[in-house]
Amino acid sequence: MAKVVHKFGGSSLSSAERYQAVAQIVLSHCRAGDCVVVSAAGKTTNTLVKLWQSYQQDDIQGFSDILLQLENHQAELIKALFQAQPQRQLLSQLDTELQVITLHAKQKTLHEAALLAHGELWSARILGCYLTQLGFAARHVDARRLFTLHQGQLLHQQNKRSCAEQLSERVLYVVTGFIASDVANNTVTLGRNGSDYSATLLANYIDASAVSIWTDTQGVFSTDPRKVASAIKYPKICRAQAHLLARLGNPVLHAKTLSPLKHTNIKLQVRSSFDVEATPTEIVKEGYSKAKRFITTFDDLDLIRVDALAQGEVSELSHLIQHSIHQFTTKGEAFLLIPAQSTHRVLKVLSGRANIVESALQGFAIVASSADIAQLQTLAAQLLNEQNVVVRFNHQDKEYALFLTDQAIDSDVLAILHDQLVSKDRELAVVIAGLGNVGEVFVQQCQHQVARLQQQFDVKVVALVRSKKMLFSANGIALNTWQQQWENESNTYSNEELIERIGELDYEHKVVIDITASEAFSDLYPQLINQDCHLISANKYAGTAQSAWYQQLCEQLFERNLYWRYNTSVGAGLPINFALADLQHSGDRITHIDGVFSGTLSWLCSSFDGSQTFSSLVLEAQKMGYTEPDPREDLSGRDMQRKLLILARDIGLTLDLADIELEPLMPQELAQGSWDEFLTRREELDVFYEQQYQSALAQEKVLRYTGSLHVLESGKVKAKVGIAFVDKSSAIANLTPGDNIFVIKSVWYELNPLVLQGPGAGKEVTAAGIHSDLYWLVQMLK
């Protein structure tokens, strides 16, 4: 079973209550085999650093005071969490360790990293024992036995083996963060945010499926939420943007934390241990999240120009000063942004190769998609000018723009920048399934139509799905070059992958447009609804599924506040569903629906004059894109039966297909077998049709295929689709080939019915009808 690594930072473990809260999280979120990585409790590392400094300064009194402070804090935690024997044992272990520290200090043999390691060792031990006390099989582990470095480089193969050997039992392992050892068994630390790094490293070594970083913030925000109340918490951001933010010094994630995940599928999330119910931020792989906008601020930085930088030099410097250093090149010159208090150390290392360009700078960087960055930079410059903020240095890169200023960017200015620059547009991700006759035309029309919708809503087509392959791009597919993108980037997929990828989309709204003729695809609707997708269907299968399934689908949509539009499933682009809905909204009661609801059958019956065989006309209708993929769905009357059922359900009737009588327009025997077999027997269809045609003529009538639904006084329903011989002068006899006609009677339209007539099939009108559904969905979401 896939393992998960959970990491709890110091703030999550700052008191006995916090340990108890963390233990509850572990009990509800972890299983045997998972790992929990812990930092030192509260400010323990800072106190240990002070202890080290007093040792170095030979401050004996200071040393013993700080040691006592540490002892009191740890003893307080132990006494609050344990009793009797476990308490005595933990206190005695603590006492022994403090005595060893005192002894080493006296002997002048203390080591900095080994001293700092105590913070994590104590938290792992306390949490491990506390979980055991609660009955959870847990064991604390010293990460120095798992992670070994040689000359500053982690020995990945060896570490992977150590993890496999030492973390093989079905218990929960509570592992120390931050620390490792070198090949001579000396303690080394993994640097700033080292525990996060330990967690992702461990996840890589044990092939975990996910890492959760539990912290005191709720996730990753568009800007500092303590300064800007309207900061947006993003449920998903992609790794590249998280990495860029980290390089720019944003404190939520460190660049190093992300590196062990680089070529893996391990999921990473940042979530609050103080608010377990809050939605976390997931850091997802490229393509699984669209680019977000951020403003990250800087304080007290120096800008230095460097002659030449060796490979890896910036990360070494960054390690030295325990802070991210942002590096960039502009006009052929290399620059570094250094926290002012560390500039001296950096310049010393770069000895003579660097000089300060600007000092004591404040400022911010806007991070956004490359398509937006130039426009955002111009807008930011204007806003700063309006706010009288002087820009001392400014740099635009592919995915960010940097503004270094004299004054601090206070909360008011930051709020203005955030309001103007960080998009809060409402967004809709569109997934289009089925690129056949109608689907291809729909995508063509999308170019123009999506551009129109963009004026009201941020609409992006993010996936094109055929039966075997799909093209998925969370940032949006370029509609003018989609065929090319399809050639280069489409992939085979399974339904599970499709649902998972749709679930990963971090858009405010999502819609799946089903232009397939596939029952199997409509079977996915409940899963799509579970992923919060609205639905638009040209496909009739879900609308005509068994009542129980259909009802449940409608309830599921209702519960999740989702919309389902299916304008084109009856009458192609004709607004029949609108007409029925409008009548009912105005208090009317519909009693009769009669007419011709099949474009194919309308065209066939109106076009047939005996000059060519009926089956050759069927093939022509197929070519024109009127028929279902298998035209027998039309000839059997099944397609029209489906349409009548959809209309019946629209007027509030609980019917199933079996409740609608059906008379086929072809011999029953031709329904079996493949389409090719049908073609070899097409003469049987011709003979059948000719006979019906002649019978109608003999009665001085014409042959049509019609449907009718009557709601009787008693409330009983009579519904039928089948062959009809109609008067030559009737409206149905004189339909333009391919047209549908709906004759609606209601309480208010009783003697003079409401009639709706027009093309009932065809690629263009149907595709346009689906666009109408998309338009109305956007209006409903606005």
Ligand SMILES: NC(=O)c1ccc[n+]([C@@H]2O[C@H](COP(=O)([O-])OP(=O)(O)OC[C@H]3O[C@@H](n4cnc5c(N)ncnc54)[C@H](O)[C@@H]3O)[C@@H](O)[C@H]2O)c1
């Ligand atoms: N043709 C019309 O005039 C018209 C009018 C109204 C409604 N419709 C409905 O629109 C739908 C499409 O009609 P069409 O004429 O374009 O049919 P089509 O057969 O030309 O196209 C359907 C496409 O869906 C694809 N497909 C099948 N299963 C799939 C799956 N599981 N996932 C993704 N794609 C899949 C097929 O490969 C095919 O390319 C049908 O449900 C039809 O009833 C058509």
Ligand SMILES: N[C@@H](CCO)C(=O)O
């Ligand atoms: N085959 C269908 C397409 C529209 O649903 C028809 O001819 O009416």
